[in-house]
Amino acid sequence: MKCDEIQDILFDYMTRELGPAQSELVREHLRKCDRCRAAAAELQATLAALRDAARDRAGIPEHLSEKRRRRVRRALVHPVIAWLERHHAAVSIGVAVLVILIVFVYSRAKTAWSYRVPPGIPVKVLERGTEGSRDE
Amino acid sequence: MSTPAAQSKSDRVAAFEAVVAAYESALLRYVARIVHDESAAQDVVQDTFIRLLGSWKDRLEPSPRLSGWLYRVAHNRAVDWLRKESRRRLLHRNQAQERRLYVPPDRGPEFALSDAAVRAAEALKGLSLREQQLVILKVYEEKSYREISEITGLSVGNVGYILHHAMKKLARACR
Numbered sequence: 001m002k003c004d005e006i007q008d009i010l011f012d013y014m015t016r017e018l019g020p021a022q023s024e025l026v027r028e029h030l031r032k033c034d035r036c037r038a039a040a041a042e043l044q045a046t047l048a049a050l051r052d053a054a055r056d057r058a059g060i061p062e063h064l065s066e067k068r069r070r071r072v073r074r075a076l077v078h079p080v081i082a083w084l085e086r087h088h089a090a091v092s093i094g095v096a097v098l099v100i101l102i103v104f105v106y107s108r109a110k111t112a113w114s115y116r117v118p119p120g121i122p123v124k125v126l127e128r129g130t131e132g133s134r135d136e
Numbered sequence: 137m138s139t140p141a142a143q144s145k146s147d148r149v150a151a152f153e154a155v156v157a158a159y160e161s162a163l164l165r166y167v168a169r170i171v172h173d174e175s176a177a178q179d180v181v182q183d184t185f186i187r188l189l190g191s192w193k194d195r196l197e198p199s200p201r202l203s204g205w206l207y208r209v210a211h212n213r214a215v216d217w218l219r220k221e222s223r224r225r226l227l228h229r230n231q232a233q234e235r236r237l238y239v240p241p242d243r244g245p246e247f248a249l250s251d252a253a254v255r256a257a258e259a260l261k262g263l264s265l266r267e268q269q270l271v272i273l274k275v276y277e278e279k280s281y282r283e284i285s286e287i288t289g290l291s292v293g294n295v296g297y298i299l300h301h302a303m304k305k306l307a308r309a310c311r
């Protein structure tokens with residue numbers, strides 16, 4: 001195998017993704033080739049630095065907080081309440097729109113009601129010329 | 137064949153608790169390293185488990201397939217959060233209070249991170265989200281290419297290819 005081909009699979013080799021035959025090829029090549037050995041050393045150092053960084057657990061919670069754990073449990077036991085909780089923004093907007101709609105429809109109905117023609121009072125229709133005098 | 141009906145309600149509660157216990161730490165670690173925000177990581181993992189309840193039709197028990205599903209959903213929700221966050225930052229970029237000062241986290245007296253580790257972690261943040269995802273899964277979480285392929289939907293060959301280039305970039309940045 002050529003150096004380029006070896007270097008393309010160095011990371012696979014180091015993280016045990018190669019089969020035994022290919023691993024042996026890489027090992028054999030690294031024994032003889034300074035250039036690839038240097039590339040492997042650099043990659044190994046980067047890998048070691050990352051693995052060291054992986055030990056850093058600052059800012060990484062170990063468990064779900066009590067609040068989240070309760071929410072998750074509620075979703076299991078009371079899925080509808082949990083859904084409302086999770087979509088509280090959309091639910092609040094929906095409720096607000098509904099309230100506005102109800103108030104609007106109600107006030108329109110009320111206005112119409114107050115201008116209604118009361119029942120029992122006949123609507124007087126003046127007909128021209130049927131009576132002697134006309135209001136001017 | 138076991139169906140969800142085969143698990144009674146109390147069984148299902150217990151099974152779900154076991155799934156949460158099995159995966160919460162790993163998912164929190166993974167998501168926190170993508171979003172770099174503890175509270176957001178908590179929200180993302182919480183939502184992932186809640187979504188599991190609605191979507192998972194098979195028996196609830198730890199398995200490679202379930203693990204892959206959880207990582208996949210958590211990742212997508214983490215990306216959603218990052219998008220929202222960057223939009224929010226863009227909106228408020230002129231507001232002074234948005235400029236958060238970096239406070240190095242308190243790691244305790246005996247925990248010392250090597251300079252190389254700090255530099256590598258910093259360089260990792262400079263990679264694309266896809267590259268970060270694969271490096272975190274492979275190096276931090278020690279997943280195999282096959283498992284990563286299950287999580288990401290990428291082919292095994294593609295996983296190796298992206299990782300090879302990501303590691304080259306990191307090596308260059310750490311020189």
Ligand SMILES: [Zn+2]
Pocket residue numbers: 002003004006029033034035036037
């Ligand atoms: Zn060589």
